[in-house]
Amino acid sequence: MTESLKQYLSELEALKNIAERMWLDQQSYMPPAALPERARQAGILQNLIQERLVSDELGALLDAASGDEPWLGVVREDREQALRLSSGIWRRFLEVGAEAFSVWEQARQDEDWATFEPWLARMVEIDKEYAETVGYDVHPMDALLSVYAAGPTHAEISGVLNDMRDFLIEARKARPVEDYVEEEGPAEEHLLFAIAHDIGELIGFDFDRGGIAFSPHGYTSSAGANDVRITFRSDVPLFEAVSTMVHEYGHALYGQGVARELWDTPAGHGSMPYLQESQAKFWENIVGRRADFAERIGEILERRLGRRSAAEWASMYHRSQTRAASSPIRIATDEISFNLHILLRFEIEEGLLNGSISVADVPTVWNAKSEEYLGIIPANIREGALQDPHWTRRMFGLFTAYVIGNVASAQLAQAMEDQGVSISDAIAGGDFSAVLGWLREHVHGPGRTTSVQEILLAATGSPLNAAPYRKHLTDRYMS
Incomplete structure (x- = not known):
């Protein structure tokens, strides 16, 4: 060159x-x-x-x-x-x-x-x-699904969602739910910054190459591997904010992990959006909703907020992440229902593209599908069709990256464990370097040079496969 x-x-x-x-x-x-x-x-x-x-x-x-x-x-x-x-x-x-x-x-x-x-x-x-x-x-969404990198086709995405629909609805109904989960209100902004900093340090985020900000909707902004920022809301309940932090750090760690030789080239960012979401969902769900990881969060909350012991904070946080009722809000809902939120949006997007749904009818259709899939009718449009800004930022179809990310995250986690890298050991020792190192070697390093299917095949020996994800959800919620 x-x-x-x-x-x-x-x-x-x-x-x-x-x-x-x-x-x-x-x-x-x-x-x-x-x-x-x-x-x-x-x-x-x-x-x-x-x-x-x-x-x-x-x-x-x-x-x-x-x-x-x-x-x-x-x-x-x-x-x-x-x-x-x-x-x-x-x-x-x-x-x-x-x-x-x-x-x-x-x-x-x-x-x-x-x-x-x-x-x-x-x-x-x-x-x-x-x-x-x-x-x-075949379908106009085929073009939209590959805006940033070659992605699955509309037929492939539809196949995954259709195959999982009934399983997800039944899993949502079977998931243990507590009638009441004590929840903290929003914390002061300076305390949220401190909590976010502690979580980032725990899992390996490099603050010399990244930072934290508030925004109306949490997201990660990468302007190169040496300038990766996460944002989150300060006006939401504490545990929701913490969960968002863990999710966004997954994106940010990916951004910081791209191989140095790719910096300053168009390949020097994480591959959007499917691999990006696999990394966010790995940390948010595979790691972040575990009981032993909640213990680490409890230690941070005790240190920064006081008022309760680390064990009490840990119990509250873990219950909020695994036992709270499904929410009409996508970013605040449980791990299973999240996928049904995506199915809801995907079907509305299909209808808007083919003309079977008018823009004026979106709130009504949204509420009907929410009742069918989530068992919830939103109380207002803030909880319904106006909850997300993604339609102003992303092409239609790309919401499905969250489901593909969920499936891929479980597949990668299983391969990681099979290859001798223990998430349990990382949490117990408070040292995620082995986990992060495995991800950097198998997922982060290649940046945009590889697709989600290529990464999965090389790292796990199999193309996209929902079986590990079904097992993950069954073991966590239905066993």
């Missing part, structure tokens, strides 16, 4: 990282009145990124490139996609999405679907246009 190509790609990644930091700022500290200018800035920046991807200069540099570096394939794929999107569809997606997010935030606060409805309608049309622009073989 020539120095000219290295420099070109380094500058391209810098532009992408600036765009990512602008998005973090919008979600955390940006004043509301700055939105119109921020949307314009985001569009200009995305246009610069697009221009650099489709330029003749990059084409010539790639033609002259020699070597077998795996990230070269990623660069070529990104360029080919950018050439297909030269109509500006991606810029419109980001510009409209940036404004739609702000509208969603206010609509959610006001419980006002009518205000958000026209913005969702615009996002639906952009999704459709994107699919037609990129092209697809």
Whole structure:
């Protein structure tokens, strides 16, 4: 690879990282009145990124490139996609999405679907246009499912969800639920920062290369392996905030674990979204909902909050994570029902794409499916169709990455244990270096150069397989 190509790609990644930091700022500290200018800035920046991807200069540099570096394939794929999107569809997606997010935030606060409805309608049309622009073989969602990296097809995703639907509904009904789980209200922000810092240190997050912020909806923002931030809400009950922290650290550890030789290239990030979610779900569910891990959380809460012993905190936290009733809120619900939340959204997205569901009918359809799958009718639209901002940020179909992530997380955990790396030992010793090391070797290191299927086959010897996940849920909740 020539120095000219290295420099070109380094500058391209810098532009992408600036765009990512602008998005973090919008979600955390940006004043509301700055939105119109921020949307314009985001569009200009995305246009610069697009221009650099489709330029003749990059084409010539790639033609002259020699070597077998795996990230070269990623660069070529990104360029080919950018050439297909030269109509500006991606810029419109980001510009409209940036404004739609702000509208969603206010609509959610006001419980006002009518205000958000026209913005969702615009996002639906952009999704459709994107699919037609990129092209697809069978279903428009085939194009949307592979926005960031080659993903499963619509037929494959539908097969997984259809195969698991009845099992998940029965597992939800069979899961032991306590009538009342004592819950803490929101903690003060400085205490939440301290708790988040302690959890990050426990599981191996490098604070020299990352940080913490608050936002209306928890997420991880990566502007390169040396600038990975997690965000979470400060206005939710304590245990919900803690669980979100553990989830987001899974994303962040992945971002920090990409091999150094991939930094400053388009492959220097975690593979979106399926492998990303497998890492978040590994820490949130496989590790985070264990009774022995709750003991570690209890120690942190005793140290930072006092009021109760570590054992009391641990018991409360573990019960909240495994015995609380299903919630109408996706990010606050139990491990089993979470997948049914995704099924609900996926079916609504299918209907919006094929016209069988109108944007105006989404709240009604949402509530009906919530009652069918979760046994819950949302009390208001904040608990229903306005609970997530993802439709302003992600293409349709990509919610399913959470289910694929759940399935893959259990598959990876089983392979890890089979290969002699014990999660129990890591928790008992308060040292997750062996667990994190296994993940870095088998999952994190390759960055965007491999797909979820390739990673699973290499790490576990099998393609995506739901059997370990079914066993995980059965052992934890139904045995």
